[in-house]
Amino acid sequence: MKRIYLLAAISCSLLVISCKNNPDFNYYYYTPEEQALLSQYLNLPAIPADYTVVLPKYLTFSSFGFSQPPEPAKIELGRVLFYDKNLSKDGKISCASCHQQSLAFGDNAAVSKGVFDRAGERNSIALSSVPSFSAAYENTGNSLFWDNRAQTVQEQSRASLQNVKEMDMSMSEVVDAVNNQPYYALLFKKAFNETVASEALVTDAIQSFVHTLSSLRSKFDETAEAKFLENTVNFNFISENFAGLTAQENKGKTLYLNNCASCHTATVIAPSVQSASNGLDEYPADPGVGGITNFALDMGTFKVPALRNVGLTAPYMHDGRFQTLEQVVEHYSTGIKPHNNLHKDLQNTNGTPKKMNFNTQDKEALIAFLRSLSDEKMTQDKRFANPFK
Numbered sequence: 001m002k003r004i005y006l007l008a009a010i011s012c013s014l015l016v017i018s019c020k021n022n023p024d025f026n027y028y029y030y031t032p033e034e035q036a037l038l039s040q041y042l043n044l045p046a047i048p049a050d051y052t053v054v055l056p057k058y059l060t061f062s063s064f065g066f067s068q069p070p071e072p073a074k075i076e077l078g079r080v081l082f083y084d085k086n087l088s089k090d091g092k093i094s095c096a097s098c099h100q101q102s103l104a105f106g107d108n109a110a111v112s113k114g115v116f117d118r119a120g121e122r123n124s125i126a127l128s129s130v131p132s133f134s135a136a137y138e139n140t141g142n143s144l145f146w147d148n149r150a151q152t153v154q155e156q157s158r159a160s161l162q163n164v165k166e167m168d169m170s171m172s173e174v175v176d177a178v179n180n181q182p183y184y185a186l187l188f189k190k191a192f193n194e195t196v197a198s199e200a201l202v203t204d205a206i207q208s209f210v211h212t213l214s215s216l217r218s219k220f221d222e223t224a225e226a227k228f229l230e231n232t233v234n235f236n237f238i239s240e241n242f243a244g245l246t247a248q249e250n251k252g253k254t255l256y257l258n259n260c261a262s263c264h265t266a267t268v269i270a271p272s273v274q275s276a277s278n279g280l281d282e283y284p285a286d287p288g289v290g291g292i293t294n295f296a297l298d299m300g301t302f303k304v305p306a307l308r309n310v311g312l313t314a315p316y317m318h319d320g321r322f323q324t325l326e327q328v329v330e331h332y333s334t335g336i337k338p339h340n341n342l343h344k345d346l347q348n349t350n351g352t353p354k355k356m357n358f359n360t361q362d363k364e365a366l367i368a369f370l371r372s373l374s375d376e377k378m379t380q381d382k383r384f385a386n387p388f389k
């Protein structure tokens with residue numbers, strides 16, 4: 001009996017697929033009228049893109065807490081909202097102004113500028129500094145922002161939309177701005193079966209898009225995958241050279257693993273340390289996490305950023321003080337300052353700041369390795385691109 005149902009189910013779904021492909025059946029995701037309306041404003045595919053994530057094989061075996069993205073219609077709506085400047089006070093700023101796809105969803109200003117050219121206080125965080133945004137932050141206990149003050153993208157989005165130096169809207173103004181655009185009733189209908197936007201649905205859709213951002217095709221990933229396929233049982237990306245990396249990049253990988261990976265895991269999920277002081281200042285101007293918690297142990301500590309795509313996300317640090325990776329490496333080599341909360345991995349046994357004292361070849365190797373973490377496929381992926389005409 002069960003088998004018959006199964007067969008029936010299979011033939012029905014085959015029918016649906018063939019209907020989609022056969023113009024005689026008149027299957028449209030959007031009717032021609034809907035398509036005409038949308039196409040006045042937006043370049044959207046005829047049906048929402050497939051956002052299924054294909055993990056590089058070396059990550060499929062690990063405890064990579066990963067779930068596939070939500071329904072494509074929700075993500076597509078989130079993409080439109082993410083790029084929509086109507087959601088800002090002066091009509092000139094969207095999330096994407098400070099989170100640009102070509103820059104791994106970061107920006108190139110030391111501190112980002114929001115509405116009316118108002119300068120903020122901190123450097124934009126590249127949303128593609130992690131392999132998968134949802135895997136890095138959903139249910140992992142990892143928090144958002146340089147001072148870890150938000151727990152979810154919904155919470156973070158409300159903060160960005162309302163921040164006077166970012167988009168400077170109240171949430172009811174955001175909802176009105178959305179309901180005033182002619183293209184949203186249809187997109188909300190497709191995503192949520194609702195034609196009127198609400199705060200919860202707007203932030204849910206934005207979160208769906210941000211969670212879907214994934215960066216998994218860097219040179220590093222491809223060479224790690226090749227290494228994994230050579231020997232899936234004893235795969236160890238820590239101790240072995242990868243054939244696909246140059247000798248210099250492999251040398252940089254070893255230096256990275258010995259000096260940096262205890263805080264920044266480049267590969268798997270999110271950084272291994274939530275927040276730390278890396279000795280930028282003896283007297284930090286910005287209290288960082290301490291400004292939120294008021295704990296002495298948190299003063300002057302900041303989120304440990306993940307380093308995927310770090311070659312694309314200059315300038316660096318919470319205040320964008322370093323223009324180049326050379327300056328960053330020089331900081332760790334000779335420039336770490338004493339601080340009460342300086343992380344122990346950056347101290348000598350007597351408590352003084354460590355000097356890693358890299359020589360020129362070490363520095364170049366480390367930087368070459370960091371550049372192998374850039375994923376140019378992600379920066380050109382049309383599914384994440386600006387949909388506005």
Ligand code: HEC
Binds near residue numbers: 095112115127206
């Ligand atoms: C004016 C520039 C600007 C705009 C507009 C902006 N952001 Fe940001 N974003 C930043 C900056 C700067 C930070 C880091 C701020 C901090 O830590 O205090 C940040 C942090 C974030 C983070 C935290 C990332 C992490 O790994 O901790 C997320 C997620 C994010 N933004 C998404 C968005 C979304 C979604 C929007 C639109 C609703 C948006 N941003 C609008 C500049 C901006």
Ligand code: HEC
Binds near residue numbers: 273313315344345
């Ligand atoms: C003790 C933990 C720790 C270690 C070890 C460490 N870092 Fe960091 N790193 C941090 C923290 C914390 C920040 C953010 C600091 C800030 O902005 O105030 C940071 C920031 C960075 C940034 C800036 C990223 C961005 O998006 O702005 C780079 C690049 C970086 N580190 C590279 C390295 C390299 C290379 C090494 C090894 C030579 C290293 N780090 C070792 C904790 C660490």
